[in-house]
Amino acid sequence: MFLSTRVRYGVRALIELGMNYQKQSVLLKDISKRQNLSLKYLDHIFMQLKTKGIIKKIKAKKGGYLLAKPPEKITLYEIIEAIEGVRRIECLDDENICSRSSHCGARIVWKRLNAKVDEVLKNITLKDFIRESKKFEQMDESVVFSV
Amino acid sequence: MFLSTRVRYGVRALIELGMNYQKQSVLLKDISKRQNLSLKYLDHIFMQLKTKGIIKKIKAKKGGYLLAKPPEKITLYEIIEAIEGVRRIECLDDENICSRSSHCGARIVWKRLNAKVDEVLKNITLKDFIRESKKFEQMDESVVFSV
DNA sequence: TGAAATTCTATTTATTTAGTAGGATTAATT
């Protein structure tokens, strides 16, 4: 499994929104600083996430972004779909693309593979990312207090 | 899940070898004709498969290739590894690549995702491809006889 | 020894991904 940097940056940014879910909106500028990512690049990514209804914007001074729905309802599948599109083996979506489709054993297996991977991606949500991130936050705190 | 054309061509060619397993070696030229794939491109792909011990060659007139082991022992994971290399998110293999690694919640989830996808790929073998391909062969035969 | 196969290295072309630039638009704040 390989994920584009776009998806990985997107997830890292979404984690920040998720950490503030139902608290306040987050500025792209701040995410860009904290995560050390190009503001312009994040800008692109967020445009796509917004179009797909994963985040909402507040466009004005002191604006920013927030999640459009609870973290547990945002799947990794959805995030990937929004950012890189579901890039499938062509013949799966359109069997006319290859003349062998109607009698291709490989295609059957590709379909099965695809379904399994999709399932894995749909079973991971932003909540999982947030849960793991919070563990590290807690560890950092405990270090501070134990010194 | 997206697979490069290299992997897909490779699998299609391996199916042909698998169909002839323990019968005779298959010429790249013939595969190239039957599957309508560039001989030179297949050449590249087969070189990699050979290096990784998936196929064996007979280099001479009337030579060709054959599987180095039974189809059920050749996993899709292995084929992908041979042809495109395991292209993982960089920080999984080398945590020094990113300063956030030691306290990155996302990385934990990437690891989990990776393990799951690898498992799926390791549970699909060349035998699965051959089984599905043979079904179509049988269908074709039954059509011939029923006409 | 000739012919038919694989082997190997280099090169080219196309596609995708990553990243940058700059101005337009929006609306809260002053």
Next chain:
DNA sequence: AATTAATCCTACTAAATAAATAGAATTTCA
């Protein structure tokens, strides 16, 4: 109402990867 700090949008460039081609070297059966 003007200012300002944010998102929005389009276009472009550069780098990396994937796809494909070319041509000659090597091997060994017949």
